[in-house]
Amino acid sequence: MDQFVVLTVYCGLIVAASMLGGALPSVMRLTHTRMQLMMSGVGGLMLGVGVLHLLPHGVAESGSIDVAVGGMFVGILSMFFLMRVFHSHQHAPVEKEYPEVAAAEHPQDHDPHAGHAHCDHDHGDEGPKSVWRWLGIFLGLSLHTLIDGIALAAAVAAAAHAESGLAKLALGVFLGIVLHKPLDALSITFVMRAGGWSATSMNLINFGYSLMCPIGVVLFYFAIGSLDDAWRHNVVGGALGFAAGVFICIALADILPEIQFHSHDKWKLSSVLLLGALLAVAIGWLEPPHAHHHAPAPATAPLPLPAMSPDREL
Numbered sequence: 001m002d003q004f005v006v007l008t009v010y011c012g013l014i015v016a017a018s019m020l021g022g023a024l025p026s027v028m029r030l031t032h033t034r035m036q037l038m039m040s041g042v043g044g045l046m047l048g049v050g051v052l053h054l055l056p057h058g059v060a061e062s063g064s065i066d067v068a069v070g071g072m073f074v075g076i077l078s079m080f081f082l083m084r085v086f087h088s089h090q091h092a093p094v095e096k097e098y099p100e101v102a103a104a105e106h107p108q109d110h111d112p113h114a115g116h117a118h119c120d121h122d123h124g125d126e127g128p129k130s131v132w133r134w135l136g137i138f139l140g141l142s143l144h145t146l147i148d149g150i151a152l153a154a155a156v157a158a159a160a161h162a163e164s165g166l167a168k169l170a171l172g173v174f175l176g177i178v179l180h181k182p183l184d185a186l187s188i189t190f191v192m193r194a195g196g197w198s199a200t201s202m203n204l205i206n207f208g209y210s211l212m213c214p215i216g217v218v219l220f221y222f223a224i225g226s227l228d229d230a231w232r233h234n235v236v237g238g239a240l241g242f243a244a245g246v247f248i249c250i251a252l253a254d255i256l257p258e259i260q261f262h263s264h265d266k267w268k269l270s271s272v273l274l275l276g277a278l279l280a281v282a283i284g285w286l287e288p289p290h291a292h293h294h295a296p297a298p299a300t301a302p303l304p305l306p307a308m309s310p311d312r313e314l
Contacts, residue, residue, distance in 0.1 A: 003156050010152060010174050011214040014181055018145075018210030021182025022189040022202060033265060040269040041276040042179050043255035048280020049176040050247030054155065054240050061158045062237020071238035075245020079144070080253060086140025134191040138205060141184045142212045144246070148177045149216020151243030154236050157224070172283040176247060177213070185209060 020027075058068030155170035188209060189202045220239070224232050256273070 003160055006156050006169060007153060007217050010156075010178075011149075011217060013174075014148075014152075014178050014213045015207075015210040017178045018181045018185040018213075019203075019206060021185035022206035024182060024186055025190070025193075033268075036265065036269055037272050038183065039255050040272040042176075042183065043251045044273040044276025044278075045179060045280050046176045046247045046255070046276075047251035048277045049172040049283075050244040050251065052280055052284055053172040054151070054244035054247060057155065057158050058237045058240030058244060060237075061240060062234050064234070064237065067234055067238050068241035068244075071241025072245035072248070075242035076249045077245075078242075079147075079246045079249035082140055082143060083249075083254060086136050086143075134188055134195060134197075134205070137191055138188050138209060141188060142209055144250075145181070145184070145209065145212035146216040146219070147243070147246055149213040149218075150220045150239055151216075151246065152177060152213065153217040153220035154239035154243060157220075157236050158240060172280055173243070175279070175283070180250070181210070181213075 055068060055072060058071060059065050062068055152170070152173055155173040156168075159168045159170045185206050189206055192202045192205065224235050227235060
């Protein structure tokens with residue numbers, strides 16, 4: 001299947017997932033447990049995709065472990081500072097939306113004498129201090145989604161030379177992105193709704209946010225279009241390593257710590273986390289054995305035989 005077709009389908013599904021995420025509160029009741037289960041599964045999937053798919057593909061594409069790991073290092077730092085500056089991954093606290101459901105599910109979390117010793121960190125759930133508070137979250141998540149588009153384009157470009165049609169799809173990277181987008185879009189629309197914005201305004205902003213991934217895809221192909229083969233392989237390999245760092249940072253610095261602070265349902269959340277990680281492993285099993293092949297090492301010339309003197313007997 002042509003790269004253009006694959007990326008067009010993926011971008012369309014990611015846009016749809018983002019729009020659905022922004023509208024989730026009006027479609028279903030996002031209870032505390034449901035949000036935590038979604039975050040746990042997505043966190044396990046993103047961690048598995050980053051470690052088991054993006055990083056190995058980056059090494060294979062560039063032919064250099066230094067390029068891929070260097071890209072991963074930059075990706076981790078970039079995503080960390082992006083979250084630090086914009087506070088971008090503030091997933092909607094459902095207790096504000098449905099306090100009676102949250103209290104019924106986990107009464108110990110709403111006991112004023114419970115101490116909340118397990119939850120001393122700031123969830124960012126004090127409510128918007130300004131009707132424009134959503135703007136910082138929007139900017140941070142838009143940059144993040146732009147990076148996701150670059151990662152998706154790099155993964156599909158790297159998989160283009162795979163032998164199997166299924167391996168050409170870069171399915172793991174796509175799933176890690178498309179399953180995470182509804183949570184991000186929900187963060188934007190939740191804060192906008194708390195600030196009193198209309199449904200039309202929220203839908204327009206969410207649509208603009210959802211377009212960041214296709215824009216990232218286009219930017220990536222513009223960036224590598226004029227490069228020769230050697231540079232293109234290095235750029236794609238480095239971009240895959242960078243995307244691995246982004247996925248790992250989101251999973252370890254944002255999603256999984258958020259779940260860790262909630263002591264209730266720990267076995268249920270841990271099980272869903274494991275299922276997400278196993279899904280990333282299963283996607284790897286669907287690929288043929290040579291999907292992660294490395295570029296063959298150049299053949300070395302045979303060592304010259306020592307010269308023999310004419311009068312030497314064999």
